[in-house]
Amino acid sequence: MTTTTQAPQSPGAPKTARGARTRARILKAAEETFGSLGYHRAGVTDITRTAGVAQGTFYTYFASKEEILRELVMDLGHKLRAHLAAEILGSSDRLEAEERGLRAFLQYLADHPSLYRVLQEAQFVDETIYREYYETFARGYADMLDAASRKGEIRPGNNHHRAWALMGLSHFLGLKYALWDQRAKEGEGAFDPIVETMADLFQNGLALNGRDKG
Amino acid sequence: MTTTTQAPQSPGAPKTARGARTRARILKAAEETFGSLGYHRAGVTDITRTAGVAQGTFYTYFASKEEILRELVMDLGHKLRAHLAAEILGSSDRLEAEERGLRAFLQYLADHPSLYRVLQEAQFVDETIYREYYETFARGYADMLDAASRKGEIRPGNNHHRAWALMGLSHFLGLKYALWDQRAKEGEGAFDPIVETMADLFQNGLALNGRDKG
Numbered sequence: 001m002t003t004t005t006q007a008p009q010s011p012g013a014p015k016t017a018r019g020a021r022t023r024a025r026i027l028k029a030a031e032e033t034f035g036s037l038g039y040h041r042a043g044v045t046d047i048t049r050t051a052g053v054a055q056g057t058f059y060t061y062f063a064s065k066e067e068i069l070r071e072l073v074m075d076l077g078h079k080l081r082a083h084l085a086a087e088i089l090g091s092s093d094r095l096e097a098e099e100r101g102l103r104a105f106l107q108y109l110a111d112h113p114s115l116y117r118v119l120q121e122a123q124f125v126d127e128t129i130y131r132e133y134y135e136t137f138a139r140g141y142a143d144m145l146d147a148a149s150r151k152g153e154i155r156p157g158n159n160h161h162r163a164w165a166l167m168g169l170s171h172f173l174g175l176k177y178a179l180w181d182q183r184a185k186e187g188e189g190a191f192d193p194i195v196e197t198m199a200d201l202f203q204n205g206l207a208l209n210g211r212d213k214g
Numbered sequence: 215m216t217t218t219t220q221a222p223q224s225p226g227a228p229k230t231a232r233g234a235r236t237r238a239r240i241l242k243a244a245e246e247t248f249g250s251l252g253y254h255r256a257g258v259t260d261i262t263r264t265a266g267v268a269q270g271t272f273y274t275y276f277a278s279k280e281e282i283l284r285e286l287v288m289d290l291g292h293k294l295r296a297h298l299a300a301e302i303l304g305s306s307d308r309l310e311a312e313e314r315g316l317r318a319f320l321q322y323l324a325d326h327p328s329l330y331r332v333l334q335e336a337q338f339v340d341e342t343i344y345r346e347y348y349e350t351f352a353r354g355y356a357d358m359l360d361a362a363s364r365k366g367e368i369r370p371g372n373n374h375h376r377a378w379a380l381m382g383l384s385h386f387l388g389l390k391y392a393l394w395d396q397r398a399k400e401g402e403g404a405f406d407p408i409v410e411t412m413a414d415l416f417q418n419g420l421a422l423n424g425r426d427k428g
Contacts, residue, residue, distance in 0.1 A: 038338065040254075095421055121338060124252065131394060138390070154420045161411040162420070164390045165383040172382025173375065176352070180345060197375040205419040206368045206376070207309055 014061065023061045026051045027075055030068050035114025039069060039121045070129050073122050076115050077133050081140065083108055094148035098166070099199045105170050106191040109178040116179060138163045169198070228275065237275045240265045241289055244282045249328025253283060253335045284343050287336050290329050291347050295354065297322055308362035312380070313413045319384050320405040323392040330393060352377045383412070 014020040029051035033042045044065055048058050062068040087104035091097035109116060123130035138160070145159035177194055178185055185191070228234040243265035247256045258279055262269050276282040301318035305311035323330060337344035352374070359373035391408055392399055399405070 098420070120334065124335060124338070134386075134389075152422055155414065155418060155422050157414055158407060158411045161387065161391075161408050162415070164386045165412060165415070168382035168384070168386025168389075169379040170382070172348075172378045172385065175348075175382075176378045177375075193372060194375050197372045198379060200369065200371055201376070201379070201415075202420045204369060204421075206312070206416045207418075208366055208369050 019061075022053065022057065026053060026058060026061060027068070027072055030072050031076070031114050031118060034069065034072070034118045034121065039065075039118070039125055066125060069118070069122055069125055073119060073129050073133050076112075076118065077136060080105075080108060080115065081137065093151075094145070094153040095199070095202055097144070097148075098202050099195050102170055102173070102198055103191050103195045106174055106178045106185075106194065109174040110185045113179055116175070134167065137167060141167065173198070233275075236267065236271065240267060240272060240275060241282070241286055244286050245290070245328050245332060248283065248286070248332045248335065252331070253279075253339055280339060283332070283336055283339055287333060287343050287347050290326075290332065291350060294319075294322060294329065295351065307365075308359065308367040309413070309416055311358070311362075312416050313409055316384055316387070316412055317405050317409045320388055320392045320399075320408065323388040324399045327393055330389070348381065351381060355381065387412070 014023045033046045088097040088100045141163035142159045148154045228237045247260045302311040302314045355377035356373045362368045
């Protein structure tokens with residue numbers, strides 16, 4: 001929605017391990033800064049101050065505030081997907097993976113509230129950033145569901161529709177119970193009742209006499 | 215997140231039918247204006263120009279741009295819920311109501327894209343506006359699910375968790391197929407395949423052998 005500003009010399013990827021660490025530190029600082037101040041109020045100087053680097057160092061790695069937002073959203077997406085992939089590893093089937101994935105997602109969101117804010121705000125900076133985040137997530141999700149279909153772990157059906165539905169389901173449960181309701185996320189196993197409700201939906205649907213009718 | 219600005223004299227509700235029509239016209243203009251320009255770029259003068267009223271008339275009904283956003287989100291919520299209630303009227307059971315409600319929601323979003331943008335942007339003006347919109351929706355949804363539980367139309371379970379999950383599911387399917395994918399919403403019955411996928415989920419869950427395991 002914002003017009004793209006003319007980028008300065010396009011900065012390159014870091015060439016050394018030290019450069020990679022610096023770039024990661026600036027990304028982390030951007031996450032904190034956008035998360036606390038919001039994208040519009042946050043300036044590049046807020047990010048560099050938080051990261052403890054000179055302003056010129058920022059521009060070694062990122063062309064603009066908008067570019068670091070784009071990189072940050074991609075980076076947050078990678079990290080979340082890697083985290084979820086690790087958490088569902090070793091699940092006996094897709095249904096168990098759904099349960100473990102949902103629990104892990106809710107806990108991750110409770111632990112990383114700025115992820116939500118940065119992502120939501122990104123859609124008003126450039127909707128393609130937001131859209132690409134979810135399209136990427138949905139492609140991977142649909143692939144996993146397709147694999148589960150082939151193995152006979154889930155019912156035949158349109159796994160793209162399902163992927164979007166399941167992302168939305170997790171997103172809104174996260175919004176309500178991991179971000180808004182302080183009580184809901186306290187204590188070990190706090191999200192278990194939510195995961196159980198969803199496990200029952202995945203296992204049996206909503207209908208009292210579902211399979212008889214089907 | 216924005217601090218509340220000092221409100222001028224709190225404007226009253228319209229006292230005449232003509233006043234109510236004028237207020238409704240200003241709300242409609244705000245929906246269009248926020249939807250096309252975005253909240254931050256839109257000014258009160260853009261709204262009054264679109265509505266064809268004098269600036270003073272705006273302040274007869276609304277104290278500020280932030281107040282009209284709050285009123286608009288409440289108004290959009292009322293209208294959507296009234297529309298959905300009418301569309302599911304006469305459903306034979308909750309499962310049919312879920313199917314009809316989802317189809318109606320997707321069509322409504324395709325026809326009213328500014329609803330989505332106004333609502334999403336509201337969370338960065340004042341998160342309570344956004345939260346109250348969904349909390350209100352969730353309360354009504356959970357009540358309907360509770361009634362269906364009592365009638366034995368759906369399985370026992372936590373209907374608050376379910377309400378948030380079902381809202382999220384609709385929201386993301388709407389985002390993808392009613393707002394982003396131009397092809398997906400073309401033609402009569404365009405959303406039927408999506409509704410069928412979800413109807414199968416509601417009826418049978420995801421598990422191939424769901425009821426045997428349960």
